[in-house]
Amino acid sequence: MTVTxxxxxxxxxxxxxxxxxxxxxxxxxxxxxxNWQEFQVPVEKGDRLLDALHHVKxxxxxxxxxxxxxxxxxxxSDAMRVNGVNRLACKVLVKDxxxxxxxxxxxxxxxxxxxLKDLVVDxxxxxxxxxxxxxxxxxxxxxxxxxxxxxxxxxxxxxxxxKCIMCAAxxxxxxxxxxxxxxxxxxxxVMAHRFIFDSRDEGxxxxxxxxxxxxxxxxxxxxxxxxxxCPRGIQVTKAxxxxxxxxxxxxx
Amino acid sequence: xxxxxxxxxxxxxxxGLMAALYAAKGDVSVAxxxxxxxxxxxxxxxxxxxxxxxxxxxxxxxxxHMFDTxxxxxxxxxxxxxxxxSKDVIDAVYELEHMGLPFSRTPEGKIAQRKFGGHTxxxxxxxxxxxxxxxxxTGHMILQTLYQQNVKEGTTFFNEFHVLDLIxxxxxxxxxVAFELATGEIHTFQAKSVILASGGYGRIFKITSxxxxxxxxxxxxxxxxxxxxxxxxxYQFHPTGLTKLGILITEGVRGEGGILRNKDGERFMExxxxxxxxxxxxxxxxxxxxxxxRAGRGCGPAGDHIFxxxxxxxxxxxxxxxxxxxxxxxxxxxxEPYTDPIPIQPTAHYAMGGVPTNxxxxxxxxxxxxVPGLFAAGEVACVSxxxxxxxxxxxxxxxxxxxxxxxxxxAAYANSLAAHVDLPDNPVDDVVALLQRLRDGGGTExxxxxxxxxxxxxxxxxxxxRTEETLKQAEVDxxxxxxxxxxxxxxxxxxxxxxxxxxxxxxxxxxxxAEVMVVSAKARNESRGGHFREDFPHRDDVNFMRHxxxxxxxxDIRLDYKPVVQTRYQxxxxxx
Numbered sequence: 128m129t130v131t132x133x134x135x136x137x138x139x140x141x142x143x144x145x146x147x148x149x150x151x152x153x154x155x156x157x158x159x160x161x162n163w164q165e166f167q168v169p170v171e172k173g174d175r176l177l178d179a180l181h182h183v184k185x186x187x188x189x190x191x192x193x194x195x196x197x198x199x200x201x202x203x204s205d206a207m208r209v210n211g212v213n214r215l216a217c218k219v220l221v222k223d224x225x226x227x228x229x230x231x232x233x234x235x236x237x238x239x240x241x242x243l244k245d246l247v248v249d250x251x252x253x254x255x256x257x258x259x260x261x262x263x264x265x266x267x268x269x270x271x272x273x274x275x276x277x278x279x280x281x282x283x284x285x286x287x288x289x290k291c292i293m294c295a296a297x298x299x300x301x302x303x304x305x306x307x308x309x310x311x312x313x314x315x316x317v318m319a320h321r322f323i324f325d326s327r328d329e330g331x332x333x334x335x336x337x338x339x340x341x342x343x344x345x346x347x348x349x350x351x352x353x354x355x356x357c358p359r360g361i362q363v364t365k366a367x368x369x370x371x372x373x374x375x376x377x378x379x
Numbered sequence: 380x381x382x383x384x385x386x387x388x389x390x391x392x393x394x395g396l397m398a399a400l401y402a403a404k405g406d407v408s409v410a411x412x413x414x415x416x417x418x419x420x421x422x423x424x425x426x427x428x429x430x431x432x433x434x435x436x437x438x439x440x441x442x443x444h445m446f447d448t449x450x451x452x453x454x455x456x457x458x459x460x461x462x463x464x465s466k467d468v469i470d471a472v473y474e475l476e477h478m479g480l481p482f483s484r485t486p487e488g489k490i491a492q493r494k495f496g497g498h499t500x501x502x503x504x505x506x507x508x509x510x511x512x513x514x515x516x517t518g519h520m521i522l523q524t525l526y527q528q529n530v531k532e533g534t535t536f537f538n539e540f541h542v543l544d545l546i547x548x549x550x551x552x553x554x555x556v557a558f559e560l561a562t563g564e565i566h567t568f569q570a571k572s573v574i575l576a577s578g579g580y581g582r583i584f585k586i587t588s589x590x591x592x593x594x595x596x597x598x599x600x601x602x603x604x605x606x607x608x609x610x611x612x613x614y615q616f617h618p619t620g621l622t623k624l625g626i627l628i629t630e631g632v633r634g635e636g637g638i639l640r641n642k643d644g645e646r647f648m649e650x651x652x653x654x655x656x657x658x659x660x661x662x663x664x665x666x667x668x669x670x671x672x673r674a675g676r677g678c679g680p681a682g683d684h685i686f687x688x689x690x691x692x693x694x695x696x697x698x699x700x701x702x703x704x705x706x707x708x709x710x711x712x713x714x715e716p717y718t719d720p721i722p723i724q725p726t727a728h729y730a731m732g733g734v735p736t737n738x739x740x741x742x743x744x745x746x747x748x749x750v751p752g753l754f755a756a757g758e759v760a761c762v763s764x765x766x767x768x769x770x771x772x773x774x775x776x777x778x779x780x781x782x783x784x785x786x787x788x789x790a791a792y793a794n795s796l797a798a799h800v801d802l803p804d805n806p807v808d809d810v811v812a813l814l815q816r817l818r819d820g821g822g823t824e825x826x827x828x829x830x831x832x833x834x835x836x837x838x839x840x841x842x843x844x845r846t847e848e849t850l851k852q853a854e855v856d857x858x859x860x861x862x863x864x865x866x867x868x869x870x871x872x873x874x875x876x877x878x879x880x881x882x883x884x885x886x887x888x889x890x891x892x893a894e895v896m897v898v899s900a901k902a903r904n905e906s907r908g909g910h911f912r913e914d915f916p917h918r919d920d921v922n923f924m925r926h927x928x929x930x931x932x933x934x935d936i937r938l939d940y941k942p943v944v945q946t947r948y949q950x951x952x953x954x955x
């Protein structure tokens with residue numbers, strides 16, 4: 128069911144365009160069923176999708192609920208499904224969503240995690256998967272007084288996976304995860320990669336054992352959805368493949 | 380629901396996460412409460428680096444760092460704090476590396492360092508490589524690393540719990556009241572020690588680098604109890620935010636050789652700071668930018684911004700050292716930094732002032748006495764190590780050094796108490812009444828409209844340049860907005876994830892803090908660091924070498940003052 132707001136014509140200034148946001152709404156306190164709702168939103172060149180969502184929340188319907196914080200793609204709060212693909216609302220511009228006059232942009236919560244209200248999902252299973260791969264540096268022996276040395280080449284080996292902001296865009300774009308929530312998902316494997324390939328870390332064997340389990344890395348079917356979804360440009364599928372290879376050859 | 384811990388940390392950014400790790404070393408129970416998931420905290424947005432005199436590139440000494448911090452703070456810095464800070468941070472950086480922080484590396488494999496604004500060798504002779512960095516994502520790496528360590532230690536987190544009151548009974552802090560976002564339930568947390576680590580309040584301004592969630596909650600809550608906020612007139616504007624958006628573009632860009640240019644292509648900082656030019660401290664660069672714009676030398680059709688030029692730097696260098704900021708320019712402005720300069724303008728960035736503390740992170744209730752059981756660290760606190768203007772990189776030091784000290788102090792205090800202090804009979808009453816008034820009061824004023832008007836007036840009247848007249852205008856505007864705030868309404872009556880309700884609460888905090896800033900600024904008839912009064916353009920050490928202490932006194936604000944701690948370095952004219 129789609130509800131369209133009955134409102135007087137929206138005022139649109141010369142430098143603005145009108146787009147329609149079609150948003151998946153869910154609030155079990157109001158209605159046990161989710162439904163679609165459309166809002167007409169005036170946008171300016173350069174507006175982020177987040178700006179358009181804020182326009183709805185601040186001036187049209189205060190009950191629209193989503194997470195956000197930094198508003199420039201570094202905190203990972205506002206991953207959502209935009210026109211069918213995972214994006215950060217603050218890192219995608221309306222004009223890049225085909226948001227020209229009269230166009231409709233669909234916005235839904237990310238998939239595979241329980242929806243709690245509107246675009247807010249239960250992130251706890253996602254963080255639990257992350258925690259299960261021992262996401263911290265594991266070392267033995269005495270620490271040096273100063274820094275450990277690490278060559279620029281060794282540092283570069285895991286650079287890509289240090290960029291992860293834990294927004295869950297990759298994990299919730301993964302068809303395997305949609306069908307089996309016990310699967311760790313791409314993000315947990317990315318985080319394992321960040322440590323497994325860090326020359327300072329001595330926990331690779333422990334982590335590889337965990338990833339070798341039934342719900343581990345072998346569930347990946349290399350669909351590349353995760354890589355396409357990552358707002359940080361991490362080569363997620365490549366990282367997963369490197370972890371698989373490390374498991375086969377038991378050599379990092 | 381009721382909870383009981385020895386040490387409670389409010390906020391899960393760098394300071395809070397560090398405090399939690401160090402409190403836990405004291406064999407006490409620790410919990411962290413945050414209105415966000417920890418990895419969403421704004422520490423993660425810091426870019427350029429953490430300053431420490433490691434000397435990995437050129438010779439460096441903690442005394443030089445201490446001096447730069449004091450001079451950068453326009454001598455309002457408390458020098459005992461600056462000394463502790465410059466010494467402690469060296470070990471703090473090594474500790475972060477040991478925890479796994481992936482610093483960029485020198486060819487020898489040491490932690491890489493680069494130049495940053497106001498950091499010099501030999502007391503001002505030339506810029507020095509002091510900023511330890513991980514590309515332009517140093518804050519992200521610190522936040523991730525500290526969170527990882529907390530996962531390792533099994534820290535208890537209450538995520539998306541919004542602290543709405545501090546429980547202070549007979550002068551002692553004994554817990555907090557928090558709103559659980561998921562359910563709307565009100566929780567009491569009883570604790571022997573509470574550490575405030577909740578960050579800043581940049582959202583009083585329109586153009587800001589700060590996250591939407593930075594509304595100064597705990598500063599305002601503290602202030603509403605009649606307890607003082609220190610040096611609130613000192614607010615930092617980072618010179619280089621993306622124009623109109625305020626998104627931070629790190630000073631590390633200039634550390635890597637980026638140059639500020641006006642519309643004539645002139646490297647104008649040569650006129651303002653002949654020795655270190657584009658790497659002058661932030662307050663000076665921000666003023667220089669607005670001076671150029673006011674003189675008609677701004678860029679663009681409206682002449683309202685300045686160019687940050689990286690086009691002379693090799694693309695490989697930008698890719699290797701500054702990948703995120705180049706991506707920001709592309710994503711948000713459609714600018715290719717390889718070939719085109721980035722349009723920038725100053726952006727509200729960092730509060731030098733806040734909840735007053737001593738160097739052990741104990742919160743002060745006046746110039747000398749502490750509030751037993753209450754500690755603060757990071758941007759929410761005012762130690763005061765940053766004085767009138769913080770140097771770039773020094774906030775990431777602050778969270779590590781004083782987060783650690785706060786954690787240790789809080790644990791020691793908790794261990795010194797045989798039992799928890801009893802809570803008052805009805806600790807949640809004020810919070811319940813506040814929420815009920817907002818949710819069910821039937822008001823018609825719109826939260827976003829009031830907030831937007833507040834931000835407009837603060838940008839126009841209380842930012843880089845101020846006069847008595849502009850500050851009076853801001854004061855009048857804020858008074859009008861506060862009167863309207865009484866009548867705000869909230870459409871969402873639900874309990875579940877009622878973020879609209881919390882935005883209304885946050886607006887109340889912002890209005891308080893804006894008012895304190897303006898009143899404190901209006902009384903400081905001098906220019907020092909980040910506080911520049913066009914009607915009093917010089918520093919006045921005779922009358923104003925002192926910290927402001929602002930107290931809520933009924934409906935008014937009462938100002939008192941506190942002496943500055945001076946040890947090694949005597950005030951001099953500030954030239955670069």
